[in-house]
Amino acid sequence: MILVTGATGTVGSEAVRLLSASHQPTRALVRDPSRVAHRDGLTDEIEIVTGDFGRPDTLDTALDGIDTVILVSPAVPGQEIAVIDSAVRQGVSHIVKITSKASADSPVDRRRGQARIEAHLEAAGLAYTLLRSNAYLQNLFALAPMIQQTQGFTMSAGEGQIGMIDARDVAAAATAVATAPDAHAGHTYWLTGPDLITYTDIAKQLSAALGHEVEYRRIRPDEHRAVMIRAGVPDAVATSNAQAFELIAEGDAAWLTSDVATLTGTAPRSLHTFITEHTAAFA
Numbered sequence: 001m002i003l004v005t006g007a008t009g010t011v012g013s014e015a016v017r018l019l020s021a022s023h024q025p026t027r028a029l030v031r032d033p034s035r036v037a038h039r040d041g042l043t044d045e046i047e048i049v050t051g052d053f054g055r056p057d058t059l060d061t062a063l064d065g066i067d068t069v070i071l072v073s074p075a076v077p078g079q080e081i082a083v084i085d086s087a088v089r090q091g092v093s094h095i096v097k098i099t100s101k102a103s104a105d106s107p108v109d110r111r112r113g114q115a116r117i118e119a120h121l122e123a124a125g126l127a128y129t130l131l132r133s134n135a136y137l138q139n140l141f142a143l144a145p146m147i148q149q150t151q152g153f154t155m156s157a158g159e160g161q162i163g164m165i166d167a168r169d170v171a172a173a174a175t176a177v178a179t180a181p182d183a184h185a186g187h188t189y190w191l192t193g194p195d196l197i198t199y200t201d202i203a204k205q206l207s208a209a210l211g212h213e214v215e216y217r218r219i220r221p222d223e224h225r226a227v228m229i230r231a232g233v234p235d236a237v238a239t240s241n242a243q244a245f246e247l248i249a250e251g252d253a254a255w256l257t258s259d260v261a262t263l264t265g266t267a268p269r270s271l272h273t274f275i276t277e278h279t280a281a282f283a
């Protein structure tokens with residue numbers, strides 16, 4: 001049986017939907033079962049279990065009888081480490097970890113945090129696969145209110161290119177690995193969309209879809225951090241975001257691979273597809 005954590009989140013909810021559609025016995029870990037009370041067309045193979053990363057007893061219950069975990073969360077190190085420790089206690093065979101371009105010496109705090117989790121996973125002794133993704137297209141939803149109110153958005157990514165990926169393709173890659181884990185043990189996959197894009201490209205494609213100009217207003221990383229904090233983003237998240245956008249401006253996200261198609265057999269979704277499907281969210 002497969003356990004999906006973060007099952008109400010962007011990647012986790014799509015992973016559960018895909019596993020349901022392919023009738024894979026799956027447990028979905030949620031902290032608020034009312035969020036999935038309606039089950040949204042999920043098949044009988046999907047079991048919902050309530051648990052919290054901060055409460056190890058609930059994790060042991062959730063992981064009892066599980067073979068493979070799709071580990072996705074806001075990536076607070078202590079929380080994912082608690083899931084890994086519980087997986088070891090419960091005899092889980094394989095963890096498919098959703099991660100980013102992590103490294104122990106990154107200037108970005110959350111990338112150092114991911115590196116800590118990965119090091120713990122490596123030392124834990126069970127089989128694992130890392131899915132290291134480029135930035136999600138779904139991050140663009142955070143710009144929607146500003147686009148609606150000001151016909152444009154502020155951003156500090158300069159003209160940096162990004163191999164942006166639709167999080168649904170991250171979920172598809174994760175379910176492909178989780179349903180045939182032995183073939184992927186010890187592998188790291190670098191997941192991207194099909195194209196390198198800039199925020200200028202995003203503004204152009206949104207302009208075409210919405211039928212009015214969407215302006216990309218370039219700001220400095222320190223200004224961007226202040227904008228995010230004023231909008232209610234927690235200080236630490238705003239700092240990490242601003243650092244990540246500064247790196248993007250310097251070319252840090254300008255990487256593309258064919259790993260999504262290798263894992264899923266299908267080409268990843270493009271920016272154009274994403275915007276066409278979600279135009280109403282920006283209008």
Ligand SMILES: NC(=O)c1ccc[n+]([C@@H]2O[C@H](COP(=O)([O-])OP(=O)(O)OC[C@H]3O[C@@H](n4cnc5c(N)ncnc54)[C@H](OP(=O)(O)O)[C@@H]3O)[C@@H](O)[C@H]2O)c1
Binds near residue numbers: 006009012052
């Ligand atoms: N965004 C990007 O561009 C990007 C790029 C590369 C990699 N990543 C990686 O993707 C991962 C995030 O994936 P995502 O965007 O799918 O996450 P998300 O949408 O933020 O979802 C987070 C999930 O974790 C659950 N959760 C939060 N705290 C919890 C707790 N204490 N106990 C149990 N569940 C809890 C949330 O439940 P509730 O619904 O109850 O809050 C939600 O289901 C991170 O590892 C990140 O580094 C992101």
